[in-house]
Amino acid sequence: MATGIALIAGAGITGVCVAEWLRRDGWSVTLIDPVQPGSPEQTSYGNAGLLSRISVMPIATQSLVRQLPSMLRDPNSPLFMRWSYLPRLLPWLVPFLRSARAERVEEISAALAALTFDANEQHLALVRGTPAEAFIRKGNLVSLYRDRQAYDGDVLTSRTREKFGLVPELLDRKGILDRDPSIGSAYQFATVFDDYCWLSSPAAYLAALFEHFLRNGGCFRRSRVVSLEPGTVARLTLEDGETLTADTIVLASGAWSKTLARSAGVRVRLEAERGYHVELHSNGYRAPQPYFVMDAKFVLTPMDHALRAAGVAEFGGLDAPPSKRPVELIKEGVRRVYPGLKFEIGQSWMGNRPTTPDSLPVIGATEGAPNILHAYGGQHIGLTIGAKVGRIVADLARRRRPNLDLRPYRPDRF
Numbered sequence: 001m002a003t004g005i006a007l008i009a010g011a012g013i014t015g016v017c018v019a020e021w022l023r024r025d026g027w028s029v030t031l032i033d034p035v036q037p038g039s040p041e042q043t044s045y046g047n048a049g050l051l052s053r054i055s056v057m058p059i060a061t062q063s064l065v066r067q068l069p070s071m072l073r074d075p076n077s078p079l080f081m082r083w084s085y086l087p088r089l090l091p092w093l094v095p096f097l098r099s100a101r102a103e104r105v106e107e108i109s110a111a112l113a114a115l116t117f118d119a120n121e122q123h124l125a126l127v128r129g130t131p132a133e134a135f136i137r138k139g140n141l142v143s144l145y146r147d148r149q150a151y152d153g154d155v156l157t158s159r160t161r162e163k164f165g166l167v168p169e170l171l172d173r174k175g176i177l178d179r180d181p182s183i184g185s186a187y188q189f190a191t192v193f194d195d196y197c198w199l200s201s202p203a204a205y206l207a208a209l210f211e212h213f214l215r216n217g218g219c220f221r222r223s224r225v226v227s228l229e230p231g232t233v234a235r236l237t238l239e240d241g242e243t244l245t246a247d248t249i250v251l252a253s254g255a256w257s258k259t260l261a262r263s264a265g266v267r268v269r270l271e272a273e274r275g276y277h278v279e280l281h282s283n284g285y286r287a288p289q290p291y292f293v294m295d296a297k298f299v300l301t302p303m304d305h306a307l308r309a310a311g312v313a314e315f316g317g318l319d320a321p322p323s324k325r326p327v328e329l330i331k332e333g334v335r336r337v338y339p340g341l342k343f344e345i346g347q348s349w350m351g352n353r354p355t356t357p358d359s360l361p362v363i364g365a366t367e368g369a370p371n372i373l374h375a376y377g378g379q380h381i382g383l384t385i386g387a388k389v390g391r392i393v394a395d396l397a398r399r400r401r402p403n404l405d406l407r408p409y410r411p412d413r414f
């Protein structure tokens with residue numbers, strides 16, 4: 001198919017990666033978003049910055065389902081629920097619990113591995129030679145465990161990773177201290193994955209890629225899309241009532257995509273899985289690489305301006321204000337990791353991960369609306385897979401067949 005006009009609703013990491021690949025492929029591309037790319041309203045602003053090529057596990061597993069009731073009651077657990085939201089969460093929660101079946105976990109992890117295994121190369125292919133390249137860092141990822149038992153207890157994750165060639169080096173307490181003497185005695189065991197990339201500022205990376213897109217002929221409309229309309233010519237309506245037409249429309253509005261998908265006739269299951277970060281400033285300490293703090297489910301990433309502690313999960317919908325307890329929990333976790341260090345606490349932030357019940361993103365079109373392409377649902381790995389999703393969407397827009405099976409990500413699977 002020839003190129004033409006492409007409109008993209010949403011300019012987070014997904015929308016901007018899609019936009020840049022479409023532009024390179026010869027499309028006349030306009031990104032539409034009510035906020036400027038790189039601003040704090042976007043989930044892509046405040047994430048942990050990991051290009052996590054090892055993230056092959058779905059969120060729902062049988063072990064999580066078993067622990068769920070006690071986790072939700074425990075104020076010290078990294079999973080939170082706003083209970084008033086529970087009735088509205090049920091249509092998502094039921095398929096979420098169902099996707100924890102062992103055979104589904106196996107299928108889902110294969111579909112996740114197909115998107116994550118070449119994350120480093122996909123990002124480099126997109127940003128090489130652009131100002132965004134300067135924000136990519138390469139090294140190791142160290143996951144901190146309380147003890148060896150905690151690591152051995154999660155056999156499913158290590159076996160699944162092993163299947164995809166992801167085998168870490170194992171560290172005892174001495175190995176941890178050799179790398180970083182600041183790590184507290186609560187952590188006696190760790191794993192190390194090498195060839196691991198992260199961003200030194202996710203917001204600056206996104207803003208730099210966006211600027212590159214604009215400088216090379218891409219366009220931006222600061223507005224909110226209120227509905228999509230499939231047809232021989234696809235249409236969308238902006239908040240001021242103006243209608244725009246295009247050969248292809250891409251829906252990339254992250255956690256806000258559900259209502260727009262519905263307006264295009266597609267019912268997707270998508271929830272905002274809220275996550276938080278706290279920024280820490282210290283005179284003199286610089287983490288040698290990112291840490292995944294396994295018991296508290298947050299990541300510590302050395303960024304240009306601060307050490308960022310980002311993670312935890314909360315269900316409460318898109319509109320509820322941020323909660324206090326997740327931020328407190330992250331701060332307590334930081335004190336456990338670094339009992340001997342003093343940090344000045346900088347900003348705290350909350351963002352909305354776009355999460356489907358089966359942990360898989362939504363990519364592609366439906367039969368009834370072939371020129372509306374869906375691209376959202378990146379959950380905890382939306383940054384990781386962003387560049388690859390961009391390339392896949394550019395292939396689909398040109399009716400080229402991407403070299404992976406897209407059935408697991410179909411928009412009409414719910």
Ligand SMILES: Cc1cc2nc3c(=O)[nH]c(=O)nc-3n(C[C@H](O)[C@H](O)[C@H](O)COP(=O)(O)OP(=O)(O)OC[C@H]3O[C@@H](n4cnc5c(N)ncnc54)[C@H](O)[C@@H]3O)c2cc1C
Binds near residue numbers: 042
């Ligand atoms: C604490 C935390 C840590 C994380 N860490 C990592 C990590 O280390 N690695 C990783 O890969 N992922 C991580 N993630 C997940 C990742 O940040 C998200 O999956 C990703 O940012 C989603 O990108 P997006 O472009 O789909 O959504 P967003 O960045 O949220 O962008 C969506 C855009 O759509 C716009 N929009 C909304 N409604 C409309 C509308 N009606 N019309 C037009 N535009 C609209 C919004 O304004 C927004 O700009 C983390 C998330 C959190 C919360």
